[in-house]
Amino acid sequence: MGSAQSVPPEMRALAERTGFTSEQIEQLHRRFKQLSHNRKTIRARIVHAFFDKRNLRKAPAGLAEEINFEDFLTIMSYFRPIEMDMDEERLESFRKEKLKFLFHMYDADYDGIITLQEYKNVLDELMSGNPHLEKESLRAIAEGAMLEAASACMARTGPDEVYEGITFEDFLKVWKGIDIETKMHVRFLTMEAIAHCY
């Protein structure tokens, strides 16, 4: 990963841009320096997401080769918790940002649409910890999910049109029932949750 930067005057600018406090930035910084791989099943995807240029707001597609601390913070800022004093509009844009991040994680080929294959890949990775699974179930589930999403958007497309995949608007619709803003956040509360080297 990129080089570490810890210059205090820049921190303020960083803090403003990403919304973290300086303590949180320090903590993340420490962690950034001693990053080791995580053992989660979708780890490749998560790591990928850090390098995804769309998330870094640099370009509509492609992977960055290295990211610096600023970029790291940019990504982490997607996981900010909401604040009490946000108004409706900010809340809405906040929500959209988070959902866009998720969307980019699903959509691996940068075309703005989640196709069935991409969806299946996601499911495969999710279930990868489970060797007893048959491919059939995964296939069925992926198709079922796509169908559901499609039927939710059927009104929009004509019945004979070809349904290519889930676009961002459809994605938003699916997520309407779940309040993402309350779920997609990580606590940076305690300073003693310091990284353990492992």
Place this chain on the structure above:
Amino acid sequence: MGAAALRALPWALLLLLGPLLPGQRLQADATRVSEPTWEQPWGEPGGITAAPLATAQEVHPLNKQHHNHSAEGHPKPRKAFPVLGIDYSHVRIPFEISLWILLACLMKMGFHVMSSVSKVVPESCLLIVVGLLVGGLIKAVGEKPPILKSDIFFLFLLPPIILDAGYFLPLRQFTENLGTILIFAVVGTLWNAFFLGGLMYAVCQIGGSGLNHIGLLANLLFGSIISAVDPVAVLAVFEEIHINELLHILVFGESLLNDAVTVVLYHLFEEFANFEQVTIIDMVLGFLSFFVVSLGGVFVGVIYGLIAAFTSRFTSNIRVIEPLFVFLYSYMAYLSAEIFHLSGIMALIASGVVMRPYVEANISHKSHTTIKYFLKMWSSVSETLIFIFLGVSTVAGQHYWNWTFVISTLLFCLIARVLGVLVLTWFINKFRIVKLTPKDQFIIAYGGLRGAIAFSLCYLLDYEHFNMRDMFLTAIITVIFFTVFVQGMTIRPLVDLLAVKKKQETKRSINEEIHTQFLDHLLTGIEDICGHYGHHHWKDKLNRFNKKYVKKCLIAGERSKEPQLIAFYHKMEMKQAIELVESGGLGKIPSTISAVSIQNISPKTLPDSNALSALSKDKEDEIRKILRSNLQKTRQRLRSYNRHTLVADPYEDVWNQMLMKRQKMQQAELQNAYLTVPANRIDSPTMSRARIGSDPLAYEPKPDSENLPIITIDPASPQSPESMDLSNEVPKGCGGLPPSPEEDEEGLVMRPKEPSSPGTDDVFTPGTSDSPSSQRMLRCLSDPGPRQEPEEGEPFIPKGQ
């Protein structure tokens, strides 16, 4: 209709109560009447005063004497054989119990008939009013109305409600908010108890001669009884207003968990009131006992829950008694906790929560339904009975009304609650990510209802040590009435007024489930990156432990290895399939998943997925027919919006004929089904005519369609006749596709299709090579193999299957 029911109500009441009254009088008279029987020999033939026969058993010792008496002298006249006799005392107790329960159920029914009233007034209020009426009636007749005995309440009426709440507790929200709930339950209740007790003591000192003798401890005891938020009342009121899940779980969780605090405080002050002096040691012990009571209760519950889960693993051959295990083990947990003065409510909740995931994986679908409905039924009846009895006890109990005491109790209760919630929320919001807004705080404070638990606890007080018990009772009843009536009635308009977020009535979809799991993993990963041992980290660890060790022990057979997503998916499919069959298949299919499901589940029949494995082949065919007929109807409906047929509508009949012809054509090609890439499409004559009629530009193939695999969603496309042979295809892969080598890896739509004109319906291409696979593909998405005739008059699968 409502008015008629209203008029009928009092008569129904009288009818029901009729037997009640003579029954009581009967028992009272029995002892008196037995005396004269002794005097007079059985002189009256067929003497059908109920008394002599009813008291047959009691008369035995008297009878013997009577026998001697008569044996000495005159010949004993023979009594006629009683053709019809009355023996009420024999069945008195069960009879009366049944009458009360029947009354409760009729009341519930009546409220739903008179729906206009029940929209304004919550059911609990109506029930209390009915109780008052019934109590008044009984008193007016001269009898003594029954009072809600604490034993009956705690042992029989309360457990079903708590078990129902615990078994169906929404665990996710509960654990997410556990910290908040605990703080409200423990600290909030303690604050309420001490604040109220202290203030009432001050009032008593100032309040004049009638109150001066009430000591500090008695007041503290009173405070601890009345400070607990009551789960029954909260459930009754909150159920009807449908607020959002967060608030619901906060108030409800608080009402459940504060039982431990109440139990400890109650026993503490009850004991202390007998001591002359309270030392520090006693207080420390009291503090310790709190932990013992709460954690002990949970421990007992967990043990019983695990035992129940383990038992359910072996019940695959005796499905009918599976629900009993759940009920009995939970009840035993409650009783066992009560033996040791531990918190029975927490034991009950813990056992329900622990046993549920494992039991549900093991038991049959029918047992699951049974458990659900029995719990709902019992808890509903219990709740109704509790409120009715509250009303009756109000009339029946002895009251001692002291204006100062009662009014100040009421006032301080409200103040304590509001203050407590405000202070605690301020404290809690420092730690919460999703802060509690003032609106939320208001609802939480307003939802602190008191109920029958407070009443019963007070009733348990020993009269000798607490001679002001009547005054306490009166005050408690006043507070209960106030909270239930005033707060219960006004909370609904207030919720609307404040525009509090309501519960979203969405069904869990498979998409949501996938996304939620994805999010969980993502957040765990991010937490790892931050090096933060957060919420998700521990949840993940717990899940892994669960999967690795616990599930293997407690879940029978194959299901133990099933990941949650798959289990959820299966459950949902089964539900939809059953729904479809039950609804007679006449409506539009909610989603086309069900069609996929039937073919997909059968190859993997789990040993105890009874619903579908029990379906024989012809029933499966029937299901398919139903689905097909629906899909065709949907299809026909959709067709009218089809932009091709807007022009080409007259071709609809031709369309159907084409289908039939094509099917006959392709019957010959059953064997060559399994090719892969669909080649060039040949338009059906219909389609070409249609296309000419509409906008030619619309048929530009999309630029990237070569690279993108696409799904054609055509839910109602009629299918090829290969489906006739479904019995062979069913065991194979997705949607009955035979496992051709190329297809095996990719399944449904993975091959890039030739850039066909997007407007073309795949079905109508009579090309030989592509149509089977494309139709198979479509068949996967929709309905398997129809025969042409829509058979609506078909007998559906008989219910009960």
